[in-house]
Amino acid sequence: MLKEDFTRYKKLYRENLFDNVIPFWMTHSLDKRNGGYYSCLKTNGDVYDTEKLIWLQCRQVWTFAKFYNEIERNTEWLNIAKHGADFLEKHGRDKAGNWYFSLQEKGAPLIQPYNIFSDCFAAMAFSQLSKALNNENYTRIAKQTFENILLRQSNPKGTYNKSYPGTRELKNLALPMILSNLVQELSHILDETTVKDQLTSVKDLIINQFYNADKGIIVENVGPNGEFVDSFAGRLVNPGHGLETLWFLMDVGEKLKDPKLIEKCANIVISTLEYSWDKDHGGIFYFMDLKGNPPEQLEWDQKLWWPHIEAMIACLKGFYHTQNPELWQWFVKLHDYTWGKFVDEEHGEWFGYLSREGKVTHDLKGGKWKGCFHVPRGLFNLWQLMDKLEKMQEKKVPIAQL
Amino acid sequence: MLKEDFTRYKKLYRENLFDNVIPFWMTHSLDKRNGGYYSCLKTNGDVYDTEKLIWLQCRQVWTFAKFYNEIERNTEWLNIAKHGADFLEKHGRDKAGNWYFSLQEKGAPLIQPYNIFSDCFAAMAFSQLSKALNNENYTRIAKQTFENILLRQSNPKGTYNKSYPGTRELKNLALPMILSNLVQELSHILDETTVKDQLTSVKDLIINQFYNADKGIIVENVGPNGEFVDSFAGRLVNPGHGLETLWFLMDVGEKLKDPKLIEKCANIVISTLEYSWDKDHGGIFYFMDLKGNPPEQLEWDQKLWWPHIEAMIACLKGFYHTQNPELWQWFVKLHDYTWGKFVDEEHGEWFGYLSREGKVTHDLKGGKWKGCFHVPRGLFNLWQLMDKLEKMQEKKVPIAQL
Numbered sequence: 001m002l003k004e005d006f007t008r009y010k011k012l013y014r015e016n017l018f019d020n021v022i023p024f025w026m027t028h029s030l031d032k033r034n035g036g037y038y039s040c041l042k043t044n045g046d047v048y049d050t051e052k053l054i055w056l057q058c059r060q061v062w063t064f065a066k067f068y069n070e071i072e073r074n075t076e077w078l079n080i081a082k083h084g085a086d087f088l089e090k091h092g093r094d095k096a097g098n099w100y101f102s103l104q105e106k107g108a109p110l111i112q113p114y115n116i117f118s119d120c121f122a123a124m125a126f127s128q129l130s131k132a133l134n135n136e137n138y139t140r141i142a143k144q145t146f147e148n149i150l151l152r153q154s155n156p157k158g159t160y161n162k163s164y165p166g167t168r169e170l171k172n173l174a175l176p177m178i179l180s181n182l183v184q185e186l187s188h189i190l191d192e193t194t195v196k197d198q199l200t201s202v203k204d205l206i207i208n209q210f211y212n213a214d215k216g217i218i219v220e221n222v223g224p225n226g227e228f229v230d231s232f233a234g235r236l237v238n239p240g241h242g243l244e245t246l247w248f249l250m251d252v253g254e255k256l257k258d259p260k261l262i263e264k265c266a267n268i269v270i271s272t273l274e275y276s277w278d279k280d281h282g283g284i285f286y287f288m289d290l291k292g293n294p295p296e297q298l299e300w301d302q303k304l305w306w307p308h309i310e311a312m313i314a315c316l317k318g319f320y321h322t323q324n325p326e327l328w329q330w331f332v333k334l335h336d337y338t339w340g341k342f343v344d345e346e347h348g349e350w351f352g353y354l355s356r357e358g359k360v361t362h363d364l365k366g367g368k369w370k371g372c373f374h375v376p377r378g379l380f381n382l383w384q385l386m387d388k389l390e391k392m393q394e395k396k397v398p399i400a401q402l
Numbered sequence: 403m404l405k406e407d408f409t410r411y412k413k414l415y416r417e418n419l420f421d422n423v424i425p426f427w428m429t430h431s432l433d434k435r436n437g438g439y440y441s442c443l444k445t446n447g448d449v450y451d452t453e454k455l456i457w458l459q460c461r462q463v464w465t466f467a468k469f470y471n472e473i474e475r476n477t478e479w480l481n482i483a484k485h486g487a488d489f490l491e492k493h494g495r496d497k498a499g500n501w502y503f504s505l506q507e508k509g510a511p512l513i514q515p516y517n518i519f520s521d522c523f524a525a526m527a528f529s530q531l532s533k534a535l536n537n538e539n540y541t542r543i544a545k546q547t548f549e550n551i552l553l554r555q556s557n558p559k560g561t562y563n564k565s566y567p568g569t570r571e572l573k574n575l576a577l578p579m580i581l582s583n584l585v586q587e588l589s590h591i592l593d594e595t596t597v598k599d600q601l602t603s604v605k606d607l608i609i610n611q612f613y614n615a616d617k618g619i620i621v622e623n624v625g626p627n628g629e630f631v632d633s634f635a636g637r638l639v640n641p642g643h644g645l646e647t648l649w650f651l652m653d654v655g656e657k658l659k660d661p662k663l664i665e666k667c668a669n670i671v672i673s674t675l676e677y678s679w680d681k682d683h684g685g686i687f688y689f690m691d692l693k694g695n696p697p698e699q700l701e702w703d704q705k706l707w708w709p710h711i712e713a714m715i716a717c718l719k720g721f722y723h724t725q726n727p728e729l730w731q732w733f734v735k736l737h738d739y740t741w742g743k744f745v746d747e748e749h750g751e752w753f754g755y756l757s758r759e760g761k762v763t764h765d766l767k768g769g770k771w772k773g774c775f776h777v778p779r780g781l782f783n784l785w786q787l788m789d790k791l792e793k794m795q796e797k798k799v800p801i802a803q804l
Contacts, residue, residue, distance in 0.1 A: 101564070109566040110565070110570060112564045112565070112566055114564050160562060160564060162514045162516050163513060164510075164513060167512050232453065232770065293450040293451070294766040296769065298701035298704055299700035301757075361703060362696040364696040368634065
């Protein structure tokens with residue numbers, strides 16, 4: 001039965017990607033007049049806002065370049081990636097090479113470069129596109145941006161940091177988490193020692209400091225030595241973030257040939273899901289408080305598309321590596337919830353935001369934080385993993401206990 | 403029948419204030435060891451976080467000082483107000499006299515003074531307390547803080563402003579809105595011309611620029627000349643904010659002897675409620691988009707305590723001035739929703755946050771944004787207005803059409 005499962009899911013993800021998701025962005029997102037992409041798109045694809053968020057511009061460049069590099073040499077995809085990269089190259093940076101947070105439709109800067117993740121996604125985009133085109137200019141942009149990230153990493157917000165220095169120092173998960181993926185993405189343009197050192201350092205940091213062994217989950221902020229800090233930020237859990245981190249780290253484990261890391265991550269996937277699954281209505285909570293206090297975020301109990309697709313990848317990757325049946329069971333549970341709630345077969349792409357009870361709260365497919373990224377990347381990863389599992393079955397490689 | 407209604411509501415509000423709300427804060431919020439107040443309190447009053455937000459410290463000082471000044475010379479209330487003021491005077495400001503955004507439990511600064519509303523609520527608190535004690539030092543703090551607000555008002559966020567200058571200039575409602583109340587609060591320590599000029603200027607700004615006559619609502623952000631700007635910020639509607647502004651402006655109308663302003667505001671109360679009332683589940687939406695697009699805020703459809711109590715004040719004040727029966731009908735509808743959903747007769751105070759469907763989402767009575775302010779101020783205002791209406795009825799002053 002199981003091989004049929006792999007085949008069935010593989011077909012489903014591939015078809016949803018090709019028939020439902022890629023066409024949505026190809027049809028609705030290109031700004032042919034001004035360059036770049038629209039990301040604020042209603043359910044049916046209509047543009048409802050023209051702001052160009054650097055995160056989402058970069059992520060769409062990355063997605064189309066990645067698919068050109070790894071699925072097929074489709075020049076239409078390559079042209080879409082270049083269309084975004086041209087706009088970004090022309091308008092995206094200040095004079096010091098920092099990436100703005102957002103631009104207006106024609107490219108004039110709207111929001112200052114206060115957010116280091118704009119730079120992270122820019123490095124990711126230009127590095128992936130440089131692979132497609134062997135373009136030295138794109139390689140240079142990716143490298144310079146990466147070097148700038150490393151320079152800024154001790155105080156990423158710079159003068160926009162509102163914390164009073166010294167009272168309550170906290171380290172945040174997001175940058176090491178993104179680096180654990182970004183360094184792998186850039187491995188073809190960085191020297192091998194840098195790659196190995198960076199990956200070793202971020203995985204140690206995350207596992208030794210951000211992983212809370214008592215609760216079996218990854219937290220968002222810790223004290224200077226990884227200690228728990230009893231404050232809103234110190235108690236904050238973002239389960240989707242943790243789950244995304246865990247599959248990044250499983251890939252780091254493959255790269256560093258560290259099967260223990262992979263096994264550890266696979267186990268934390270299970271404990272994270274046990275911790276964050278809504279027993280009453282299904283789905284993964286957006287935010288939680290480590291001590292069970294009321295979270296600061298009003299939207300804490302909403303169900304968002306990206307934690308669910310990242311959770312599916314984390315489960316399936318963990319299952320591929322460990323064949324632990326609990327991961328397969330969680331995967332099926334997540335798939336059923338996700339497929340029933342987020343997928344929009346009528347208009348393409350997925351809904352992004354549900355109430356706790358699972359009702360769509362936002363009539364959109366894209367906005368200031370949702371663009372052409374998590375869904376296509378997720379479907380691609382899930383399809384590839386199902387393909388590997390299918391091949392393992394064909395070769396009679398044992399998939400234990402099922 | 404109507405006089406009995408006024409009497410019944412008056413009794414209800416007074417009793418809820420005295421038996422249910424004031425005791426909650428007196429019992430649970432005082433930090434007797436370090437000074438100041440705890441505001442992060444669970445449903446039952448337990449402290450779940452010790453951060454001291456300047457907004458909430460100031461607002462609690464104001465509430466207890468106000469009640470001492472206007473309800474009764476209760477020295478316990480006065481001591482509670484002084485308890486907060488002492489802590490604020492000692493720890494609240496940087497060297498330039500700007501008010502921090504938050505402090506840790508013992509008073510060390512946590513978040514820099516990026517937020518001008520900390521200063522607004524500090525001026526309000528010290529001014530009200532100076533009235534109680536005739537204390538020159540408190541008067542001086544209130545005055546200096548007010549002058550500082552006026553100096554900072556053209557760029558309130560200072561170096562923390564992330565907008566790139568010149569691309570899309572927007573004016574925000576919040577500061578003129580708060581000034582329309584603060585200047586009245588400070589009228590005993592400002593000269594008469596300043597009071598009159600400031601109030602005239604802010605009411606003109608709000609009515610001529612932030613009021614969108616097409617939709618009959620007040621918006622949060624407009625262009626330099628009051629024009630509509632088609633962006634997330636330009637389309638943003640916060641109905642509770644609008645309704646609170648409207649009762650501030652009715653008081654401005656009384657002060658400036660401008661009955662037309664009062665009548666206009668009373669009419670906008672009705673159109674705002676028609677615009678923002680959730681026809682499916684009842685209650686006022688937290689955020690809306692002027693063009694009906696999906697709002698940026700994930701929590702847009704939640705129902706919060708403060709818009710409902712501010713809406714009740716706006717309706718009842720409008721009804722008191724105009725005797726328009728539509729305002730009474732809206733008042734009754736709001737009362738019924740609010741009393742059924744937010745009041746917690748078991749533990750005291752009110753719940754703060756409901757889902758769209760009206761279910762409590764946060765097990766708390768106070769947090770980073772909810773403290774000892776909207777509920778007691780609202781109950782006091784409603785009680786006083788019911789008392790005035792009752793007296794009008796006794797004197798046979800006609801209350802038209804009912």
